[in-house]
Amino acid sequence: MTKLITDEQHAQLLANGRQSLEQDNFDPAPVVKLFTPDAAATWLLTEIDPDDHDHAFGLCDLGLGYPELGWVSLAEIATVRGRLGLPIERDLHFAAQKRLSAYAREARLAGRIVA
Numbered sequence: 001m002t003k004l005i006t007d008e009q010h011a012q013l014l015a016n017g018r019q020s021l022e023q024d025n026f027d028p029a030p031v032v033k034l035f036t037p038d039a040a041a042t043w044l045l046t047e048i049d050p051d052d053h054d055h056a057f058g059l060c061d062l063g064l065g066y067p068e069l070g071w072v073s074l075a076e077i078a079t080v081r082g083r084l085g086l087p088i089e090r091d092l093h094f095a096a097q098k099r100l101s102a103y104a105r106e107a108r109l110a111g112r113i114v115a
Contacts, residue, residue, distance in 0.1 A: 004078060004090055005032055005045075013056060016047035020057075029096035030058060030103065033115055037089050038082030039063055042113045043072065046100050059104050059113060067107035069100070091115075 005013070009032045020026040030044035040063025049055040054074050061067035080088050094115065096103075107113045 004034060013048040014050055017050045020047055027099045027101045029099055033091040033094035034088050035091060036082040038084040038086045044103055044115060059100060059107060061113040065111040067113050069104055
């Protein structure tokens with residue numbers, strides 16, 4: 001099974017978490033995309049709380065038509081299963097093309113994350 005977040009991505013998420021504490025209006029590009037292969041849930045994560053490595057921030061879409069920015073527990077995401085019982089996967093081919101705010105704007109208009 002593939003790790004949800006690579007060591008390199010974890011380091012970047014932590015660096016973004018530290019930078020967000022120091023910089024107002026910090027708007028990085030997503031570092032990692034997680035998804036359910038057998039459901040419609042998607043997460044575009046930009047940072048990890050440097051004081052609590054279980055909490056990540058990003059654009060979260062549970063497939064209900066209301067994607068939103070917020071904090072999520074990585075431990076909880078790891079337990080999520082889709083309709084067929086498949087675990088969460090990391091999109092191995094995802095490379096962010098824009099800042100998180102642009103993905104959030106598009107997701108609000110589309111009712112889902114478009115990445």
